[in-house]
Structure formats: C-alpha cells, structure tokens
Amino acid sequence: AQSVTQLGSHVSVSEGALVLLRCNYSSSVPPYLFWYVQYPNQGLQLLLKYTTGATLVKGINGFEAEFKKSETSFHLTKPSAHMSDAAEYFCAVSRASYDKVIFGPGTSLSVIP
C-alpha cells in the first residue's frame, strides 16, 4: 500500500529565508509524486510533479523538488520565501498504473516578515 508522510505539521520561516518542506513516501512500484498548495478556503493547486526522467523538477512560484529514490523522499524547496507563500502544502503519490492519489497530512507554512 502507498503512504505519504510529511515531517512537521507546521513550519515557520522568515521572509527571504529558505523554505524546506519534507515528504517521504512508500510505494511498491515506481511512484508519481506531486506537491499541491492550498490557500485558505480554496481548492488545491498543483505546484509540481515528478513522473519520469529528471529527478529535479521545477514548479510554479519558484518552487522545486528532488526525487531521491534511495531515500524515498520528495522534499520541496524554495530559495527565498515570500509572504504570499503562506499556505498549506500537500505531498501526494500515485502509482504508475494510476487509480487513485494518496495525500499526506499537509504542512502549514507561515512566513514571518
């Protein structure tokens, strides 16, 4: 069975500092991996995804993530936090022969001015 863990339910960073949100997954087959962002009382929006190929993937709003198979990780980073980055972030995994997507519990990011 697939599962996703996100270390830290809440992360605070200063404006301009590095953002690092951690995600680890378990999957019996090569996974597809995703990061979604959710602003208050809204739906989720895709930030970036890994399917095949290059393990470092770039997304919207300056975010990127690196797929590390040996560590079963897909951590999300951004070099410099902006106030508008404050939101809930969800890591998700699906199987290559897709039938459903499994979400992690989410990490709430706060950006301190």
Next chain:
Amino acid sequence: DGGITQSPKYLFRKEGQNVTLSCEQNLNHDAMYWYRQDPGQGLRLIYYSQIVNDFQKGDIAEGYSVSREKKESFPLTVTSAQKNPTAFYLCASSTGTGNTGELFFGEGSRLTVL
C-alpha cells in the same frame, strides 16, 4: 475558462437531514473524485468514478452516496448515516486511467451540521 465548479460554497444542515453537494466540470475529464478534508488529516477519498455510470468506494465511503449519470457531473450526497459530516469537501477530476495522476480541484464546499 475550463474548470470545476462546486456548489454551494457554504452549507448548513440540521442533524438527520441529507444534503447534496454539486460538482460540475467542463474539462472533458473522464475521472472525478470526492475528497473530505479535516484539519491535520490531509485529504481522504470518499468516492471516485472513472467512467459514466460507474463509481467505486474510496477509503471513507460510509454515510455518503454518489451518482455519475453524465460525464460532466458527479454529485455527492451526505446522508444522515454519516456520523460526523462537518468538514470541507473537495471535488476533483483527472483525465482518467493511464494518466499521471494529476488532479484538478474545485474551490470546495464547507458543510456544517448544526
């Protein structure tokens, strides 16, 4: 613009009443999903449908029902059998089996039981 429309955005219900949440998409996607979101628990799958007139239970289907009579529409009924229905409900769609799993979400419906 293509997208997913959920309605109503806010809904209040008395205990013992059934309510239906609407989800419509004009993305021509084959697959549609309903998720429930509670604080600190991420998204949990209620039901999903990969084709018209067919749907499968997700992880927390008890107390919910769905229908898929049209490709564009996937309404969710929260029945009186759902013991704790207060939550944020999200509808999503994807291009269907064989895709990479990317989901497109609506804006959500917040249900409060009084």
